[in-house]
Each structure stands twice: as structure tokens, then as C-alpha cells.
Amino acid sequence: MKAYRAIGSFRARKSQQGFSHDLVALDEDDARHRIYSNFGSRHGVPRRFVLIDSLEEIPPSDSIAPVVVAHFRDTTISEEE
Numbered sequence: 001m002k003a004y005r006a007i008g009s010f011r012a013r014k015s016q017q018g019f020s021h022d023l024v025a026l027d028e029d030d031a032r033h034r035i036y037s038n039f040g041s042r043h044g045v046p047r048r049f050v051l052i053d054s055l056e057e058i059p060p061s062d063s064i065a066p067v068v069v070a071h072f073r074d075t076t077i078s079e080e081e
Contacts, residue, residue: 004025
């Protein structure tokens with residue numbers, strides 16, 4: 001599993017709302033699917049209204065998102081030892 005950061009926007013009523021979201025996924029396709037699923041379930045936004053401007057792999061230590069920190073907690077400790 002890898003850490004990714006997605007930056008983009010989604011349609012919220014009649015305007016565009018920007019977002020930056022850090023997540024853990026297997027690859028870029030899985031990360032895109034998770035972004036679309038997240039906005040669909042939390043905001044009721046169809047996939048075609050979610051625009052991902054950039055999706056890049058990041059080092060887990062660059063993220064403060066609780067999901068990323070919790071997932072890589074054990075691996076970062078063992079790498080330092």
C-alpha cells in the first residue's frame with residue numbers, strides 16, 4: 001500500500017469546491033476509485049462532477065491525515081531502527 005495526495009474540485013450546488021485529500025491505496029487506479037467513492041458517499045456527488053487535477057504518490061511522513069498516519073505507524077518505526 002502507498003500514500004497518495006489528490007488535489008482537485010467537485011461541484012457543490014452551483015459552485016466548484018476545492019479539495020486536497022490524502023489516502024492509502026494500492027495504485028493510482030485504486031486511489032481514483034477511493035476518491036470518487038468518498039465524494040459519492042459523503043456528499044452525494046456523481047463521479048463525473050469530481051475533477052481530480054493531480055494525483056501523486058507521497059511519502060507517508062508528509063501526511064497528517066489520520067488514515068495515512070495510522071496505516072504507516074508500524075512501518076515508519078521499523079524503518080528507523
